[in-house]
Amino acid sequence: MSKPIYLGVVGVGGVGTAFLNQLARLPNPPQLVLLARSSLTLLSPTPSYSPAIPAGDWKTASAGASLTTRPALSPEEIAEYLAAAPGRAVLVDNTSDVTLASAYPTFLRKGISIVTPNKKGFSSDISLWREIFAAASEGRALVYHESTVGAGLPVxxxxxxxxxxxxxxxxxxxxxxxxxxxxxxxxxxxxxxxxxxxxxxxxxxxxxxxxxxxxxxxxxxxxxxxxxxxxxxxxxxxxxxxxxxxxxxxxxxxxxxxxxxxxxxxxxxxxxxxxxxxxxxxxxxxxxxxxxxxxxxxxxxxxxxxxxxxxxxxxxxxxxxxxxxxxxxxxxxxxxxxxxxxxxxxGAGGDVTAMGVTADLLKVLAILN
Amino acid sequence: MSKPIYLGVVGVGGVGTAFLNQLARLPNPPQLVLLARSSLTLLSPTPSYSPAIPAGDWKTASAGASLTTRPALSPEEIAEYLAAAPGRAVLVDNTSDVTLASAYPTFLRKGISIVTPNKKGFSSDISLWREIFAAASEGRALVYHESTVGAGLPVxxxxxxxxxxxxxxxxxxxxxxxxxxxxxxxxxxxxxxxxxxxxxxxxxxxxxxxxxxxxxxxxxxxxxxxxxxxxxxxxxxxxxxxxxxxxxxxxxxxxxxxxxxxxxxxxxxxxxxxxxxxxxxxxxxxxxxxxxxxxxxxxxxxxxxxxxxxxxxxxxxxxxxxxxxxxxxxxxxxxxxxxxxxxxxxGAGGDVTAMGVTADLLKVLAILN
The missing domain is CATH 3.30.360.10 (Dihydrodipicolinate Reductase; domain 2)
Structure with missing residues (x-):
């Protein structure tokens, strides 16, 4: 029940920061191997996908030599990086970005599960909704999005x-x-x-x-x-x-x-x-x-x-x-x-929105493990 | 994602009957192999644990020759039967019986997960509470009991x-x-x-x-x-x-x-x-x-x-x-x-209490699969 799960996180705004703080305090956290801001991406070096990025201290760690720093990656590049990890992977999208949301099917088909408070993937044209859940089924990946409605409330x-x-x-x-x-x-x-x-x-x-x-x-x-x-x-x-x-x-x-x-x-x-x-x-x-x-x-x-x-x-x-x-x-x-x-x-606020994301992540980890 | 899971159900009162009706309508139900009432137990024959008991029609099926009928079994006998099934097993306890609840550790240590609205296991002496969760950890089994508080409400x-x-x-x-x-x-x-x-x-x-x-x-x-x-x-x-x-x-x-x-x-x-x-x-x-x-x-x-x-x-x-x-x-x-x-x-009523049990069961199945 404890194969390592590899985690990519996009977004370090209010919700993203609160999420990283909650992640840092989990007893058995997944391996954070990718952390993307709008202009910069922090990566664990390939092919080992190790060391992991310290969730609570990523700012300090980004200055160190043990991690790889890259400019902003496209959704496809992020998906490729996570798909090549030596275990199941999860993308946590803490943005409200429609471009990233539109790429969920690409992640899911590669077997990368999605956890997100981003409404765009689920509330845009119904063709995207259908494509997301078809891709999840195809890639045997999971999609959890509690915080898209009512933040952390169980809606x-x-x-x-x-x-x-x-x-x-x-x-x-x-x-x-x-x-x-x-x-x-x-x-x-x-x-x-x-x-x-x-x-x-x-x-x-x-x-x-x-x-x-x-x-x-x-x-x-x-x-x-x-x-x-x-x-x-x-x-x-x-x-x-x-x-x-x-x-x-x-x-x-x-x-x-x-x-x-x-x-x-x-x-x-x-x-x-x-x-x-x-x-x-x-x-x-x-x-x-x-x-x-x-x-x-x-x-x-x-x-x-x-x-x-x-x-x-x-x-x-x-x-x-x-x-x-x-x-x-x-x-x-x-x-x-x-x-x-x-x-x-x-139904709003960084901490309670992040709580919904973290709780979803724990459910996904329980199923993937 | 679809190894068969073997299910034992105890109790066919108000909640138990509502649960069996919900179970019968699930798209990919687990194999119901044991159904116990106070005086009678219906079993799928060993060693094949097949055919399964039809959840929606167990009364008719119990009269047929393809299933085994036994008098009331002890918790230990039920645990032994489920543990010998050719896959992971789950016990759904729809009773309010303290004797069965006291035997949860026996089930859990054998790797049998528990889903139940029965409060007794979790609200009696704290030694039983501790023993239940220690046994779950030891047997790598799950314990879900949403309906012990507020029936199907997400409490x-x-x-x-x-x-x-x-x-x-x-x-x-x-x-x-x-x-x-x-x-x-x-x-x-x-x-x-x-x-x-x-x-x-x-x-x-x-x-x-x-x-x-x-x-x-x-x-x-x-x-x-x-x-x-x-x-x-x-x-x-x-x-x-x-x-x-x-x-x-x-x-x-x-x-x-x-x-x-x-x-x-x-x-x-x-x-x-x-x-x-x-x-x-x-x-x-x-x-x-x-x-x-x-x-x-x-x-x-x-x-x-x-x-x-x-x-x-x-x-x-x-x-x-x-x-x-x-x-x-x-x-x-x-x-x-x-x-x-x-x-x-x-926070009470057969259908909404059973809903909490069925929802728990679906979560357990997702993790065990």
Missing amino acids: ISTLRDLVATGDRVTRIEGVFSGTLSFLFNTFAPVGSSSTAKWSEVVAQAKELGYTEPDPRDDLNGMDVARKLTILARIAGLEVARPDAFPIKSLIPAELADIPSTSEGIQQFMSRLPEFDGQMTEIKESAERAGKVVRYVGSIDVAAGKVNVGLQQFDKDSAIAGLKGSDNIISFYTERYGANPLIVQGA | ISTLRDLVATGDRVTRIEGVFSGTLSFLFNTFAPVGSSSTAKWSEVVAQAKELGYTEPDPRDDLNGMDVARKLTILARIAGLEVARPDAFPIKSLIPAELADIPSTSEGIQQFMSRLPEFDGQMTEIKESAERAGKVVRYVGSIDVAAGKVNVGLQQFDKDSAIAGLKGSDNIISFYTERYGANPLIVQGA
């Missing part, structure tokens, strides 16, 4: 377990974006009344670092749409693309074409208050019905419908009661009946 | 992932009994006021089949204590026994010694109204504080303390808002910070 694994054991998932709904969760929990909280205007809440979230540098990358709903695409496909729906269903954008049409430069972003933020009246009306319309408005995604499996947008919820519902920037995902199934199986908690 | 797997990836779990709390969840959600609901007396709610739950035949088996808190013992041990606490910490019993002392015969149970139910005043006072005391009372279990990992009993909760808390007979489990950890990772949903 993908729970849905796969429900499906694999023969439950019929009828509906999935929830709050899938930490940023939009924060915006609506703050703009339209349950219990206390808030007088903050929508543009003020967006500005506050931006200052706290809860939004992307350009808040429109959260407000356009595409991140949520990609997550819904992944869950819908696992539940059995053939969603062609992440924009193949209605997605409510919270970007006023008049502000959509302002360029995404730092000047443009400033212009967007300064013009956003012009549209506060629209959001206030949406909020007050929910209040008149005794409800609160939330930005949610939902999948109606039976009807084959996916939807991302605003919806009103009872004040005592779990979605209305969400705190901070938490995610919540409710699975309605035949076995669970009227009360869904619910998973809730932080 | 055990989530906690194991948190621990294995290096998170520090500081506190676990929740409602761990479907029966006690129903009793308190009905007796002291949030939002609407209820005038039902405690004894009336217990009688209603008994009629609906939500309690054990003797409701005192739910009211004594031992089922919750066993679940807490399991979680605390996974979180790193060396809980000596399931009664090694404070457990609030909801059985009035005066009624504890009435025998558990059907006459005694009737007597218990008819005398329970005498004590309604005590429960009303507990409920109203919470109301005066603007809260509701719930029966919860909690583990304070840092302080090394486990507790099972009544506690007051804010009306907008997730625990207060629980519906029906749902469970809720909150994991407070270093990485998740102030807002816990929460899992919620049905």
Whole structure:
């Protein structure tokens, strides 16, 4: 139960760094033989694939002579290097890079398993989704991607377990974006009344670092749409693309074409208050019905419908009661009946996202060993 | 990736029957070669261990001549039979039998993996817990027991992932009994006021089949204590026994010694109204504080303390808002910070308990294959 497994890791951003720290603390870690940043790749020398790169101390080690340093490698070069290792190999993709994700089939056909929080491979055109799982089967390799939805929360694994054991998932709904969760929990909280205007809440979230540098990358709903695409496909729906269903954008049409430069972003933020009246009306319309408005995604499996947008919820519902920037995902199934199986908690952040990646890696290692 | 795996199943009650139905629908099921009820054992003939027992149709098959029928076998005899199979073997224990659970080490040392919803092996004296995991390591066998806590909800797997990836779990709390969840959600609901007396709610739950035949088996808190013992041990606490910490019993002392015969149970139910005043006072005391009372279990990992009993909760808390007979489990950890990772949903019932068993079995098969 302990043949060495060879590990390649791409990406040393927030999630990548947290992952390397967790990897360094595992009792029986795999051999880290490749660590790629955008401009530089650190490799264990061939043909021995030894010594391994110290996960917790790769910066110091990269200066030493025992490891090979190369410029950025293409996905194909990385796949070739890992495939030639003297044992099973795993690629951990901690980027959000579409080029690398598009190359997963190349890795998988060579028998290299994939562990990743990168949504792109699973939420782009359905042809890539199909190619990934066909290649995994062909190469007898594994694909684990828990952190593509809800970070480290047990969302993908729970849905796969429900499906694999023969439950019929009828509906999935929830709050899938930490940023939009924060915006609506703050703009339209349950219990206390808030007088903050929508543009003020967006500005506050931006200052706290809860939004992307350009808040429109959260407000356009595409991140949520990609997550819904992944869950819908696992539940059995053939969603062609992440924009193949209605997605409510919270970007006023008049502000959509302002360029995404730092000047443009400033212009967007300064013009956003012009549209506060629209959001206030949406909020007050929910209040008149005794409800609160939330930005949610939902999948109606039976009807084959996916939807991302605003919806009103009872004040005592779990979605209305969400705190901070938490995610919540409710699975309605035949076995669970009227009360869904619910998973809730932080759905973003380096440490919890990395936790999903590390937990996936441990499962892959258990199977490969 | 497809050596045959040999499966022995003990127990054909509610969970056992639901499990066999799920097993029968798996695309690549393991070979079911042993099916044991309390009085009868159905076996595939040795030495070929073939034909397999049809999981979905074992009743009909047991009348045929191709299978061997034996009286009840001892755990040791079952272990010997499975160990002699021409491949890796798995025992699925769908009973709540302490004798079988005490024999897990015998199975594991012979390399037979265990999948079970039976709490007894993991919540009895800590010596058995230690022996089970030492034997698993010695026999290179696996032990999966998701459904021992919260039925099919991802509770055990989530906690194991948190621990294995290096998170520090500081506190676990929740409602761990479907029966006690129903009793308190009905007796002291949030939002609407209820005038039902405690004894009336217990009688209603008994009629609906939500309690054990003797409701005192739910009211004594031992089922919750066993679940807490399991979680605390996974979180790193060396809980000596399931009664090694404070457990609030909801059985009035005066009624504890009435025998558990059907006459005694009737007597218990008819005398329970005498004590309604005590429960009303507990409920109203919470109301005066603007809260509701719930029966919860909690583990304070840092302080090394486990507790099972009544506690007051804010009306907008997730625990207060629980519906029906749902469970809720909150994991407070270093990485998740102030807002816990929460899992919620049905924590009892044949189908959802069996789902946890089947999902565990699929994981074990993936590793053994």
